[in-house]
Amino acid sequence: MNTFIYSFAPAVRLTGRRNFKCISPTSLLSGRNCFITCPHRAGWKARIGETGAMNSTLLSKTAILLDVAGLFLKLGTTAFGGPASHIALMEQEAVVRRGWLSREEFLDLLGVANLLPGPTSTELAIMIGYRRAGWIGLVLAGVCFIVPAAVMVSAIAWAYLKFGKLPEIRGLLYGIKPVIIAVVVQALWHLGRTAVKTWMLGVVGVGAAALSYFGVNPLLVLLLIGVLMMATRLRTQPQGATACVAPLLGMTSAAPLAAATATVTPFSLWALALFFLKVGFVLFGSGYVLLAFLRADLVEHWHWLTENQLLDAVAVGQFTPGPVFTAATFIGYILGGPKAALLATVAIFLPSFVLVAVSRPLAPRLRKSPPAGAFLDGVNVASLALMAVVAWQLGQAALVDWLTRGLAVAATVWLLFYRVNSTWLILGGAALGLARSVFQAGP
Numbered sequence: 001m002n003t004f005i006y007s008f009a010p011a012v013r014l015t016g017r018r019n020f021k022c023i024s025p026t027s028l029l030s031g032r033n034c035f036i037t038c039p040h041r042a043g044w045k046a047r048i049g050e051t052g053a054m055n056s057t058l059l060s061k062t063a064i065l066l067d068v069a070g071l072f073l074k075l076g077t078t079a080f081g082g083p084a085s086h087i088a089l090m091e092q093e094a095v096v097r098r099g100w101l102s103r104e105e106f107l108d109l110l111g112v113a114n115l116l117p118g119p120t121s122t123e124l125a126i127m128i129g130y131r132r133a134g135w136i137g138l139v140l141a142g143v144c145f146i147v148p149a150a151v152m153v154s155a156i157a158w159a160y161l162k163f164g165k166l167p168e169i170r171g172l173l174y175g176i177k178p179v180i181i182a183v184v185v186q187a188l189w190h191l192g193r194t195a196v197k198t199w200m201l202g203v204v205g206v207g208a209a210a211l212s213y214f215g216v217n218p219l220l221v222l223l224l225i226g227v228l229m230m231a232t233r234l235r236t237q238p239q240g241a242t243a244c245v246a247p248l249l250g251m252t253s254a255a256p257l258a259a260a261t262a263t264v265t266p267f268s269l270w271a272l273a274l275f276f277l278k279v280g281f282v283l284f285g286s287g288y289v290l291l292a293f294l295r296a297d298l299v300e301h302w303h304w305l306t307e308n309q310l311l312d313a314v315a316v317g318q319f320t321p322g323p324v325f326t327a328a329t330f331i332g333y334i335l336g337g338p339k340a341a342l343l344a345t346v347a348i349f350l351p352s353f354v355l356v357a358v359s360r361p362l363a364p365r366l367r368k369s370p371p372a373g374a375f376l377d378g379v380n381v382a383s384l385a386l387m388a389v390v391a392w393q394l395g396q397a398a399l400v401d402w403l404t405r406g407l408a409v410a411a412t413v414w415l416l417f418y419r420v421n422s423t424w425l426i427l428g429g430a431a432l433g434l435a436r437s438v439f440q441a442g443p
Contacts, residue, residue, distance in 0.1 A: 064133050065140055071098070072125055072141045076148035076322045082183070082422065083324070086121035094128050101131065115376060116359055117283050118352040119325045122146065126356045135357075142353055149322025150329045150345050156316050157333035157341065175407065175433025176315045177398035179425045182411035183318065184291075184391045188384055189416060195380045204228060204378060208385035218292040219282055222382045229378030233371045265302045269340055273347040276328050280351035290314075290325060291394065292386040304335060307397045314394075319426050325349065407432065 071093055079086045087110065094100045101109070109131070113123040122145060129141020196202045204225050211221050265271055279293050291314060298305045305313075313334075317327030325348050332344030399405045407429060414420040 061133070065136060067098075068129050068133050068137050068141050069144050072129070072144035073148060075125070076145040078321055080321045080421075082187075082318065083119070083121040086323075087124060090121070090124060090128065100128065105131075112359065113356075116352075116355045118280055118355060119323045119349075122323045122325070122349065123352050123356050126353060130356070130360075138357065139353065142349070146323060146326070146345070146349055149320050149326045150341075152320045152322075153316055153326045153329040154333055154338065154341050156320070157330045160312065160316075160330075161334060171433040171435075171437025172430045173312055173315055173433065174404070174436065175429035175431070176319060176426055177311050177394075177429075178404045178408035179411045179422070179429040180311070180315050180318055181391060181395050181398055181408050182415055182425070183422050184387060184394075185412050186415040186422075188387055188391065191380075192384050195377070195384055197377065200232070201229070201377060201381045205381040205385045208382040209389055212292065212386050212389040218296050218386050221386065222282070222379050225382035225385075226375040226378040230371050230375040233374035267302075267304055267335060269336060269343055272332060272335065272340055273343045276332075276344050276347035277351065279328075280325075280348045281355075290327065291390040294327070294331070295390060295393070298331065305331065307394075309334065311394055311397060318422075319430075323349075403432075403436070 075086065075089055075093070079089050091103075091106055095103055095106050109127045110120075110124055113120045113127060116123055122142060125145040126138055126142040130138035133140065196205060208221050208225050211224075212218060275297060279290065283290060283293060291310070294305070294310055294313070295307075299307060299310055309331075313327045313330040314324075316330045317324045320326065326345065328344040328348040329341045333341035336343075395408070399408055411425050411429070414425060415422060
């Protein structure tokens with residue numbers, strides 16, 4: 001006799017137990033499993049009691065969708081700490097607690113997400129939703145992961161516009177910004193050890209940093225380095241490579257040309273939406289690479305934001321749970337209010353849904369293609385180079401005195417050597433900044 005474990009989902013597996021344990025409706029969102037003894041064949045997923053004892057569908061589509069929505073609403077509300085933390089929490093919930101996927105399946109999805117432009121953890125959530133509940137699950141998982149953070153960021157942006165000049169608010173950001181610099185340095189260290197696989201990748205990474213430092217558009221830097229590495233690989237394996245690499249070039253070739261001709265542009269909702277739509281389709285690497293794109297166009301070319309406003313947007317995106325890309329929500333709100341915040345959020349995340357849907361048949365070919373892999377290796381290294389340059393530039397604005405410099409150094413040490421959760425450091429920086437502002441204000 002076989003036993004099936006279910007958690008309001010069709011993925012059923014054998015356990016060998018012979019017991020029945022019912023689940024209460026209130027545990028729908030808790031992830032607790034229900035154990036049911038069933039004498040039927042392995043692989044049977046949806047019905048119990050084919051003999052007639054229980055003839056109804058046990059797992060309705062509605063229950064499955066509620067389970068998906070509950071998980072990703074929970075993660076979108078509580079998943080602090082950036083993409084690495086999000087991925088770890090998804091593995092814990094979807095693999096360990098709910099048994100939706102095996103570890104091997106989870107790693108395959110994560111590998112595909114890393115090949116796509118856009119926020120990796122958001123795309124991983126979308127993939128899990130699709131695997132769990134089809135096309136509706138794809139949309140539902142992504143929306144439920146994004147919306148809680150977007151709502152929080154919008155509320156903070158409203159308070160920022162209303163109270164941003166108060167010492168208390170400035171004090172919070174005064175303490176948070178140095179920790180953000182430390183978080184970026186930690187990401188550079190860990191990602192760099194993985195991305196720089198050969199001496200040539202190290203050399204082109206330094207070259208990418210130099211290009212970025214002297215003002216070359218970030219999109220052009222990514223494309224040039226990716227094509228350089230792809231061309232190097234094509235010299236040894238030229239046959240059959242073009243078809244595998246073409247989808248990648250199609251995702252990146254048009255945008256750099258448009259970006260290269262960017263000029264000072266008056267603010268409009270459509271220009272804002274098109275900018276974030278472009279970023280969502282072409283941004284490879286960590287969410288922190290978003291800083292390079294925001295600074296290049298919104299600060300330097302169009303002058304829609306100041307350097308400090310950009311830092312504030314990134315700080316809020318990092319401080320809140322969910323995707324770091326909700327910095328776009330903050331930027332939209334301070335530029336054009338709630339309507340612009342909604343438009344910016346939809347524009348930057350919409351490409352993730354499209355790319356996940358389109359990449360399902362393409363991903364296996366891309367992963368197996370050496371030229372495509374070389375292109376992505378180059379893009380990843382260039383992304384880290386952009387992050388390094390932006391960290392240096394933003395550090396000049398954030399590290400303004402001995403206290404901020406000491407906080408940045410201490411946060412970097414704690415992150416690298418003691419693996420302290422970045423959320424606690426951000427909260428500590430906020431408390432330190434607030435205490436400083438209160439002390440300076442006096443009685």
